[in-house]
Amino acid sequence: MSKVSVRFFARYAELAGCTWSAVNVDTPATVADVIARVREVFPGTSALPPHPLAALNQRQVRLDALVNAGDEVALLPPLAGG
Amino acid sequence: MMHLTRHPLDVADLLAEVQGPERGGTCVFTGTVRNDGDVTGIEYSAYEEMAVAEIERILGEAQAQWRDARVMLQHRLGLIPVGEASIAIAAAAPHRDDAFRACRFVIEEVKKRLPVWKKEHHADGTTAWVDPSGKPVTHGP
Numbered sequence: 001m002s003k004v005s006v007r008f009f010a011r012y013a014e015l016a017g018c019t020w021s022a023v024n025v026d027t028p029a030t031v032a033d034v035i036a037r038v039r040e041v042f043p044g045t046s047a048l049p050p051h052p053l054a055a056l057n058q059r060q061v062r063l064d065a066l067v068n069a070g071d072e073v074a075l076l077p078p079l080a081g082g
Numbered sequence: 083m084m085h086l087t088r089h090p091l092d093v094a095d096l097l098a099e100v101q102g103p104e105r106g107g108t109c110v111f112t113g114t115v116r117n118d119g120d121v122t123g124i125e126y127s128a129y130e131e132m133a134v135a136e137i138e139r140i141l142g143e144a145q146a147q148w149r150d151a152r153v154m155l156q157h158r159l160g161l162i163p164v165g166e167a168s169i170a171i172a173a174a175a176p177h178r179d180d181a182f183r184a185c186r187f188v189i190e191e192v193k194k195r196l197p198v199w200k201k202e203h204h205a206d207g208t209t210a211w212v213d214p215s216g217k218p219v220t221h222g223p
Binding site for chain 1: 113126127128129131132133135136157168169189192193194195196197198199200201211212213214
């Protein structure tokens with residue numbers, strides 16, 4: 001098992017009830033695996049879309065990106081900058 | 083210059099970053115909080131570390147594409163009242179075409195890539211997250 005940091009922002013932080021946490025996942029794991037674990041740990045995140053935007057170590061990635069111990073996965077609501 | 087700030091934006095500060103005697107064309111874009119219905123302001127939040135990194139990547143891409151241009155941007159966070167700017171971009175180049183193109187490139191990439199979110203504040207005290215299509219997605223006190 002590896003520990004991965006998870007960050008929530010904006011509406012997703014309200015759904016999760018926190019802005020930061022950590023989850024344990026079996027490695028090798030993907031971002032999608034981390035999100036699946038998040039859905040188990042934070043019931044409010046069941047309202048997340050099936051395929052949310054995600055960032056791995058501050059870069060947007062596809063959900064099949066590989067995650068290592070100590071990585072930071074961020075779940076991003078639809079972007080609305082500018 | 084800091085790319086994210088919680089203070090009102092000052093276009094003069096941006097111009098000072100990009101203008102020079104060899105750059106004869108300057109283009110400025112500002113995005114301003116709009117009076118949509120009973121909106122009194124918009125609260126902007128960000129994944130700040132990633133937003134700064136993404137802004138630097140976008141500016142780097144603009145610099146690579148328009149080598150003689152200089153481009154700078156600032157995005158404001160926090161509660162911004164109607165009529166005040168949330169983003170300002172300045173691009174200066176030897177000629178106007180490149181200044182316009184570089185400025186347009188940066189705002190379009192910001193819209194696609196910057197991890198920033200908006201929460202509308204309404205006159206009746208309610209708030210609502212805004213999705214990129216402009217439609218409020220949730221309401222709260």
